[in-house]
Amino acid sequence: MESNLLIHKKLYLFILLLVCSTTLLQAQTIKGNITDAKNGETLIGATVHIEKGTYQQNTTVKLDGTYVFKNVPAGEYKLQVKYVGYKTTKEYTIEVKQDEIAVLNVAMVDNSTALNEVTITEHxxxxxxxxxxxxxxxxxxxxxxxxxxxxAISPDVLVSNVLSRVSGISIDRSSTGDAQHVIIRGMDKQYNTTLINGIKIPSPDNKNRFVPLDIFPAGLVDQIEVFKTLTPDMEGDASGGVVNLVMKTAPDKLKIEGDFGTGYSQLFFDRPFASFDHSTVNSKAPGEINPGGIASPSDFPYQNLLTKTGNPPPNTNASLTIGNRYLNNKLGVLFSGSYQNLYQGSNSFAVIQTNDIGPAQGNSKQNTETGFQDTYNRQYSTQLQRLGAIASIDYKFDNNNVINLFATYLELNQYRVRQTQDDTYGGYTYQGYRGTFSVDNLTETRSDLQSIYNITLSGKHKISSPFSLDWTVANSQATHKLPDDAEFDTKYGTSPTTTTNEATGNPAEPYVSVAQGVTNGPVYVQNESRTWTHNTDKDLSAYLNLHYNVKIFGRTAIFSAGGMFRHKTRDNFNDSYNLPNTIVNGEPEVYTSIPAAKFMFTGSDTVNAKGSSATDPGVYTFVENIHALYGMVKYYITERLDVIAGLRGEHTYQNYYSLLPSYLPGKTATITYLDYLPSVNIKYALTNEQALRASYYESILRPAFADLIPYPDPIANEEYSHVGNPYLQHTVINNYDLRYEFFPGAFDEFMLGAFYKQLTNPIETELAQSTTGAGGLSLTPNNFGNATNYGLELEAKKFFGNIGASVNYTYTNSQITTLKTITLNNTLTHIDQTRPLQGQAANIGNASLLYKDQKIGVDAQLSLSYIGERIAAVSSYYGLDTWERPSTFLDFSAQKKIGPHFIIYIKANNLLNTPYQLILKQNNTYLYSGLAKLPHQESADYTTLQYDQFYARYNLGIKYNF
Known part of the structure; x- marks a missing residue:
């Protein structure tokens, strides 16, 4: 045995020595960096060639900025580097010794002809x-x-989805599942602004200032910039941040790009897609065609309420970009267009809170908020047609004078069918769930038409060596139309059969009737609703900036001053009709089909027959003028330290007129205020790759237009009406920011930042009892005192050869204390509750695993996004705020270059089928697992108010580049 053990030891020793010697024999390595001789930038993709006699190898510079030849025989090699746009290097001689690593870094000189072509262009x-x-x-x-x-290599085709992966940003989603608005650093979407090429654009949203970002195809942009601090030359109403879309501009030489793809939603593998003929929709309401007239049922054709179901056709997306320069490169021209025809949807469950709920209960009792009257089971089927087009012309007169004419048109048309089963609950249970008293089946067809156009003329001029100026004039318009939002309703009663009383264990409901069966009554036609709404938001803007460069104490100082003016006009139209059903022998008409259903206005029913437009407070006009002046200086105190400081003044004038009755507050108003907004930004360069930034700035939030007008708008939200508040005040915010930046490699980066915000009169939307006489609960904006918001932000990206990892994480903590209604010891009272701001998630993060091989032309990305819980709606009751549950999204994309001009790609989104969930944080024992359960409840620890599923989506396509 000892002999065998000795043999084994010798064998292991021999193998170890063999492995070590083999490793040593192959340990010779040549490596280094390839950079631009002028600016030191790493030249990713440069080809490095080595040879020794007949031995030759090639490699490329990887994403970490290095090239590597491993396991080369010892000896002397010739090395040469080639890169497009750069002069091929001389042949370098490098010697590789046994078991050593040889390092050679090469700086390349760019091709002079190519350099001239680049520098002659402005962009x-x-x-x-x-x-x-x-x-x-x-x-x-x-x-x-x-x-x-x-x-291009991400899983996203919309600007809104791209932004969901940026550090510090979370998003909310539309009923199609697409990201729609951004929340930056815990500041709700209303605190952020959207620019196109630095110019603010109006919103097609029927109530708010913020722009729905799902209207932008990602293929139209060159860059997306997210500014998280402001300088005095920027408008001051962006406390969370500014999203600037830098659109494509004329290239340095002929550029032709194209893209064609298709795809499908997994949702429609499991259920059919519902559609309607939107060409039959009346574009104008009867009240627009005949103002003040009496409508008849014939003015409301039924054809747009007829739906059909089936498998949707595959999605289609296509884009084309053409650009070039002419007249000795002085004139640049570019056109880019994008078209998408998509079929998307969701399955949704929601419970409806009503005014019968009663206030929240204290003393550890279960809240009576769980006494829900209705639940909605909905299926959304939406056809989206998204069109985007831009045109850009720039002309460079000489090195001192450039002008640019830019135009864009964006359109998002959504044709939606919403099929709803509305269960109204009775006082019994059936098969372990609450039994229904009646069931409504509602079919809604909606044509949701949004568009934005913008035309901008701008110029840059150098007057003399120290003086320069730039100017911009812009005309923009956003429109939103909902022509004939129609909903057809049928209803049947339900009643239990053979009931017995059983104990529930629930003190609030000790016994419940348990039914052995349920009987359904006949199906009746109910009243039909038809609504026309449209709004237009027009901006006429002008900007002027003057700059003066001078030396102070031997250091450069840049003084800037300027101003802007914007004249905004917004009009809103609303005309609603309630078509009474036909009563036959005291009962509603029995349903047979939609075409057979009859509706009529009685002779005395002039209110419904006239529609609402003549007296609807949702019909209003709004004028807003913004004047701003600023002055600032950028001073280079040392080679490493520079400071930007200045002051901005913004004067706001607003006037609106609505059709609200004159005896109610808020019918009309004129509002003016002046804000002085100081700011300072400091940057200290620790090294060429590292810097510290610190800033302070003051900013504001102006209330949305409709937030000031107290009328119930049932279109704004799927469940609750929105009612404005004429006493709303604008918000003032003090912002502090600190960030450390490190850019160690070609694409590697590390950023660590902190922010702190103080808010005076923050605006949040409260779910409370309606005060307009409409009854039920409504969403109303309010000022809730003062608040704070602070957090930490981390972003890191690192490549190891062809493999990279990217992560970002943001922690945010906001606090606001408000009075809430509660019942304690059977007494209605109010107590303070401290909570986060609406829309703020404590934890958000993104992680991506990247693979890039430029040699074979492969890119792949696996991305994970996480958004923590956050308040979706503030309640007037203690502890009954509506919370959105945490969500995790997994997406994948890959592309492969085929030849010099073609790329094939695949994109897959929402692979985890992550749901959208709204909850109440309260005891849910009896609705989750009792005798009278509520459907779709996920836990005994919280009550599920809404549960939406969107399912995965897949896209496949091909790109062409010339």
Whole structure:
């Protein structure tokens, strides 16, 4: 045995020595960096060639900025580097000794002809990752930048979805499952603004200022910039941040790009898609065609309420970009267009809170909020037609004078069928669930038409060596139309059979009737609703900025001053009709079909027959003028330290007129205020790759237009009406920011930041009893005193050869204390409750695993996004705020280059089928597992108010680049 053990030991020793010697024999390595001789930027993709006699190898510079030849025989090699746009290097001689690593770093000189072509143009290319990193590094502000190159290989085709992966940003979603609005650093969407090429654009939203970002196809942009601090030359109503979409501009040479793809939603593998003929929709309401007239049932054709179901056709998306320069490169022209025809939807469950709920209960009792009257089971089927087009013309007169004419048109038309089963509950249970008293089946067809156009003329001029100026004039318009939002309703009663009383264990409901069966009554036609709404938001804006460069104490100082003016007009129209059903022998008409259903206005029913437009407070006009002046200086105190400081003044004038009755407050108003907004931004460069940034700025939030007008708008939300508040005040915010930046490699980066915000009169939307006489609960904006919001932000990206990892994480904590209604010891009272701000999630993060192989032309990305819980709606009751549950999304994308011009790609979104959930944080024992359960409850610890599922989506396509 000892002999065998000795043999084994010798064998192991021999194998170990063999492995070590083999490793040593193959340990020779050649490696290094390839950079631009002028600016030191790493030249990703440069080809490095080595040879020794007949031995030859090639490799490329990887994403970590290095090239590597491993396991080469010892000896002397010739090394040469080639890169498009750069002069091929001389042949370098490098010697590799046994068991050693030889390092050779090479700086390349760019081709002089190519360099001249680039410098003669005004617009530097913004589409590359290198440009995005450079902008982050050199910006005056704290900023995150996403390039078109990154967007192209991401799983996203919309700007809104791209933004969901940016540090510090969370999103909310529409009924189609797409990201729609951004929440930056815990500041709700109303605190953020959207720009196109630095110009604010109006919103097609029928109530709010913020722009629905799902209207933007991602393929139209070169860069997406997210500014998280402001300088005095920026408008002051962006406390969370500014989303600036840098659109494509004329290239340096002929550019032709195309994209065609298709896809499908997994949702429609499991259920059919419902559609209607939207060409039959009346574009105008009877009250618009015949103002003040009496409508008849014939004015409301039924054809747009007829639906059909089946498998939807595959999705289609296509884009084309063409651009070039002419007249010795002085004139640049570009056109880019994008079209998408998509079929999407969701399955939704919701319980409806009513005014019969009663106040929250204290003393550890279960809240009576769980006494829900209705639940909705809904299926959404939506056809989305998204069109985007831009045109850009720039002309460079000489090195000192450039003008640019830019135009864009964006359109998002959604044709939606919403099928709802509305269960109204009775006082019994059946098969372990609450039994129904009646069931409504509602079919809604909606044509939701949104558009934005913008035309901008701008110029940059250098007057003399120290003086320069730039100017912009812009005309923009956003429209939103909902022509004939129609809903057809049928209803049948239900009643229990053979009931027995059983104990529930629930003190609030000790016994319940248990039914052995349920009998359904006949199906009756109910009243029909038809609504026309539309709004238009027009902006006429002008900007002027003057700059003066001077030396102070031998250091550069740049003085800037300027101003802007915006004239905004908004009009809103609403005309609603309630078509009474036909009563036959004291009973509603029995339902047979939609075409057979009869509706009639009685002779005395002039209210319904006239519609609402003549007296509807939702019909209003709104005028807003913003005047602003600013002055600032950027001073380079040392080579590493610079400061930007200044003051901005913004004067706000608002006037609106509505059809609200004159005896109610808020019919009309004129509002003016003046804000002085100081700011300072400091940047200290620790090294060429590292910097510290610190800033302070003051900002504001102006209330949304309809937030000031107290009328119930049932269209704004799927469940509850929105009612404005004429006493709403604008919000003032003090913002503090600190960030450390480190850019160690070509695409590697590390950022660690902190922020703190003080809010005076923050605006939040409260779910409370309606005060308009409409009854039930409604959503109303209010000022809730003062609040704070602070957090930490981390972002890191690192490449190891062809493999990279990207992570970002943001922790946010906001606090506001407000009075809430509660019942204690059977007495109605009010107590303070401290909670987060609406929309703020404590934890949000993104993680991506990246693979890039430029040699074979493969890119792949697996992305995970997480959004923590947050308040979706503030309740007037203690402890009954509506919370959105945490969500995790998994997406994947990959593309492969085929030849010099083609790329095939695949994108897959929402692979985890992550639901959208709204809850109440309260005891849910009896609704979750008692004798009278409520459907779709997920836990005994919280009550599920809404549960939506969107399912995965898949896209496959091909791109062409010339």
């Amino acid at each position: 530097a290319g913004k589409a590359t990752d290198r440009s995005a990193r450079s902008d982050e590094k050199n910006s005056n502000n704290t900023i995150n930048v996403v390039s078109a190159q990154s967007i």
